[in-house]
Amino acid sequence: MASGLQRNLTPAPAAPADGTVVRVRGLTRAFDGRAVIDGLSLDVASGEFVALLGASGCGKSTLLRVLADLDHDITGEVTVARRRAVGFQAPRLIPWKRVWRNVVLGLPGRPDRNRAVRALEEVGLGHRVDVWPKVLSGGEAQRAALARALVRDPDLLLLDEPFSALDALTRIKAQDLVAELWQRHGCAVVLVTHDVEEAVLLADRVLVMRDGVIAQDQPIGLPRPRRRSAPEFVALRADLLAMLGVDRH
DSSP states (O other): OOOOEEEESSOOOSOOOTTEEEEEEEEEEEETTEEEEEEEEEEEETTOEEEEEOOTTSSHHHHHHHHTTOOOOOEEEEEEESSEEEEOSSOOOOTTSOHHHHHTTTOSSSOOHHHHHHHHHHTTOGGGTTSOGGGSOHHHHHHHHHHHHHTTOOSEEEEESTTTTSOHHHHHHHHHHHHHHHHHHOOEEEEEOSOHHHHHHHOSEEEEEETTEEEEEEEOOOOSSOOTTSHHHHHHHHHHHHHTTOOOO
8 A cells, every 4th residue: 555655743864664554753742831742752653553541631633623624733744644534433424414425524526425325335334324423423424534545545544533432342342343444455554542452452552652752662462363261362451451450450
């Protein structure tokens, strides 16, 4: 998949070598004089699934907004794939547009119903193409938002706690769907989450943020599909909880 890298946000040096979709060097973002992100550096490879963990206020969502080009009040160098898409905690569907029109909203040219239908079928919503967003369940609305992101064929998919408002069973199904779609599309993913188990289940690499920087970079070398009950899975989850200051017992 072509990386299509562009200079973004602040002047950056020459584009990173092929195979990199995110390159961050010395990123700082302050609010009222307090640095939420403080000299952070990060690389994400093409096709890599990265999860960001950390306590509330550690800068996870701020970093994601910077990568999404939604926050420009920064210093440092940020180079990101040109083709990127974002999924937020709330689906953010426009209530006065049919679901299929929400999926292709913002794409250039006339709304392409067939393209929207293909994306909705991929997330299991082929039967909801022409309904209004208000009739969708919470899980369906998030799947529609995921279709809206994937229809753009991104090299980088940025997800900000997209499952946090879902019930436990719907959340598990949504996690499985994201894993399947990621493997099918081959794009890189950066997922912000508070759920340690979710991070171990989905990611190739888990980054723990603390004091505005990446405090821990933990590779997840478990084979896929992953079993939550596997001893290696349980051990990694316990280690990450300990890094977050949670007693493993």
